[in-house]
Amino acid sequence: MAAGVSGYAISMGAHRVVVVGGGFGGLGVVRGLKRADVEVMLIDRTNHHLFQPLLYQVATALLPAGDIAPAFRAILRKQRNAKVLLGEVTGFDTTAKRVHVDLPDGTSRSVEYDTLVVAAGSQDSYFGHGEWAEDAPPMKTLEQAVDLRSKLLRAFETAVAADDPKEWLSFAVVGAGPTGVELAGQLADLARRALKGQFREIDPRDIRITLLDAVPHVLPPFSEPLRQHTRTKLEKLGVTVMTNAMVEKIDAHGLTTKDGDRVEARTIIWAAGVQASPLARKLAEATGAEVDRKGRILVNAEDCSVTNEVFAIGDMVNLDNLPGIAEPAIQEGHHVAKVIKARLENRETKPFRYLDLGTMATISPGDAVADIKKLRLKGILGKVAWAVVHIAFLVGWRNRVAVLAQWAWNLVTGRRAQPIILEPMHAIERK
Incomplete structure (x- = not known):
């Protein structure tokens, strides 16, 4: 006798662990149970794990999509107690x-x-202005990053024949956190170095890149010296940095701030805020748990549990207000796997303790900042630290080698690996 989805039956004699979401946390749980006497089912609406910290490099044509998004079945091909189910949890x-x-x-x-583990992640937040998404698309999924890459490259192609090239060479990034800073820096490198010689009709002085945020500084989580270094470097790259600039209106030709400043931009990218996946609220309703104002479900800080049989981890949870970055999700995933194994073996486990490994952000191919406790790195040292950490967190040696090779190629030649325009599926379907 078996239970579950037809074709994905799980033995009634085995302890059944269902993991919802194959991000850093969810995949960490699945892999952490590799040698446990359980049967694991991973459910995700995509067939791949996504290394989100490098998503902006796909959007700026530096990396192929596959280098940061290995398929779950390839990752888990040797884990005999794991199954994968493609589907949308409702x-x-x-x-x-x-x-x-x-x-x-x-x-x-x-x-x-x-046992259920929910690691559904987060989604973009437009702070009550969902209509802005049409003119300022987010960059949270692989599909969105590929669409954005096409939009950026199409802007350059359009500018070549346009009566007013400056109109199409105007870009704005909303949100000056790590994602916004990294995106603005890579966009500047793409525009002024990577495409040099390929778009001889374009005057680099016509390119305008604006990075803006409502907060007083770029990279708010970082120390003041690193924030100042980042702003100075971005401005040297040609990026106009606007802080204390709250967006009030966005349209197809630009945006307006609350103070009335107008930024003309035919391409606007949203990197300003996130909120928990809607599944966090659904799980809270099903279990009687509470959610915070960001929609994150509150969990037991000692073991990430919601109830005795249900755990929640990653960006969708509030666990002592840990930041919504990869490292907390990874550590929570590893801890939950240990808790599940310990319970099956009637053992006790130590409470969850988060090890803060610091925060990092890259500015340009040769510059990054790293704030690691009392250690503050910038320039080439920051870049080396940033690169080591990101390569270590990538899944699979093939991906690590491929990404390193692309970085080296870009650093030496300035050229990008994927300057390809792909038409979005929704545009094809309209034809």
């Missing part, structure tokens, strides 16, 4: 211990579990 029945899933063929199924 809800939870924690009384019957079931997860409701919409499958690719249009049908719906319920997957039974003994």
